[in-house]
Amino acid sequence: MITLYTWGTPNGRKVAIMLEECALPYTVKTINITVGEQREPWFVALNPNGKIPVLVDERGPDGEPITLFESGAILVYLAGKTGRFLPASDRGKYEALQWLMFQMGGVGPMFGQVHHFLRYAPEPVPYATLRYTKEAARLYAVLNDRLSQHDYLAGEYSIADIATYPWVARHDWQNVDLANYPAVRRWFEKIAARPAVQRGMAVPQ
Numbered sequence: 001m002i003t004l005y006t007w008g009t010p011n012g013r014k015v016a017i018m019l020e021e022c023a024l025p026y027t028v029k030t031i032n033i034t035v036g037e038q039r040e041p042w043f044v045a046l047n048p049n050g051k052i053p054v055l056v057d058e059r060g061p062d063g064e065p066i067t068l069f070e071s072g073a074i075l076v077y078l079a080g081k082t083g084r085f086l087p088a089s090d091r092g093k094y095e096a097l098q099w100l101m102f103q104m105g106g107v108g109p110m111f112g113q114v115h116h117f118l119r120y121a122p123e124p125v126p127y128a129t130l131r132y133t134k135e136a137a138r139l140y141a142v143l144n145d146r147l148s149q150h151d152y153l154a155g156e157y158s159i160a161d162i163a164t165y166p167w168v169a170r171h172d173w174q175n176v177d178l179a180n181y182p183a184v185r186r187w188f189e190k191i192a193a194r195p196a197v198q199r200g201m202a203v204p205q
Helices: 010-021 071-082 090-120 126-147 159-168 182-192 195-201
Strands: 002-006 026-030 054-057 066-069
Touching: 002 010, 010 071, 010 090, 010 159, 010 195, 054 071, 066 071, 071 090, 071 159, 090 126, 090 159, 126 182, 159 182, 182 195
Parallel strands: 002 026
Antiparallel strands: 002 054, 054 066
16 A cells, blocks of 8 residues: 655645556545644654655565655656656656656746745745746746647656646746746646546645
């Protein structure tokens, strides 16, 4: 059995989407990050970085349990476990992985900073708000250029799309109008229509 320790954030939801897409049975353990549950010693023992998500698979490699943190690593693991959502060819695989890293190193951190300074900062910080909103706009332009040439980030639907979608789903938090990025909007609407994505976005209930 797989256990997912998570909260309703983009990083948590990308793993739930992957589990739903792969039709893997799993249980959910809700970690309320608004009250600091992620810093409790028992959870830090699962993830020394004290962040969600964490996945525990009782039937990991060679049938032995495995505990994984970092959402990108979890997606790669689940793709390997199921043989799904990572292209079979070496070229396709590395193309998908580079766009996964683009999400992990760019989209996630930068969009997250926009969320913080627009929604949670105790007082306005104009320099930071301008810096991160401009960077978010640049990243949306990169996505739009790529998706104007391909249906999905790696050509076929993959863990790169699964990772990126929950962050774009909060475009309103970033004060971004997807009408300005028509290729991203087309991609977003296509992915949003997938039943497994809809189920994953609702985790945790």
